[in-house]
Amino acid sequence: MAKTESINQKLQKIVPKYIANFIIWYYTPEDNRCAFKDFMPYEPNVKGKSLEDCKEWLTREDSIEAIKTYHKHMKDYNLMQLYESMLEKAIEGNVNAAKWVNEFSNSDFFNDETDEMDDFLKNINIPALKGKGDKRGTK
Numbered sequence: 001m002a003k004t005e006s007i008n009q010k011l012q013k014i015v016p017k018y019i020a021n022f023i024i025w026y027y028t029p030e031d032n033r034c035a036f037k038d039f040m041p042y043e044p045n046v047k048g049k050s051l052e053d054c055k056e057w058l059t060r061e062d063s064i065e066a067i068k069t070y071h072k073h074m075k076d077y078n079l080m081q082l083y084e085s086m087l088e089k090a091i092e093g094n095v096n097a098a099k100w101v102n103e104f105s106n107s108d109f110f111n112d113e114t115d116e117m118d119d120f121l122k123n124i125n126i127p128a129l130k131g132k133g134d135k136r137g138t139k
Helices: 007-012 017-027 036-042 051-059 061-091 095-105 113-122
Strands: none
Touching: 007 017, 007 061, 017 036, 017 051, 017 061, 051 061, 061 095
């Protein structure tokens, strides 16, 4: 079974905690987040900085990688929201929603075989493949 991680835990593997928290705050829709001045007291590394100062963190290479991770995570979350909404409409008798649910159900979205395979391969240690590059065709 795959280990469950929050979005914040995923981001903290890439960037420091204060940047992970800022990315989540920044990309949360404005109507669903606290004001920046209310966010600052909870994040010591933000204290005394302006929003513009903190936005500069978003240009860091590690932050860009973390933002990609955030958006990939939210894409899956939003697709689940959409699926649930369309499923509800299909149950209520909407034929187009039922077709959409059927097609979506047959898509790769629910196929977790690659994730399981990736998890399995992460635990495989093949020393001969580490740092050697592709040696095919060499003498």
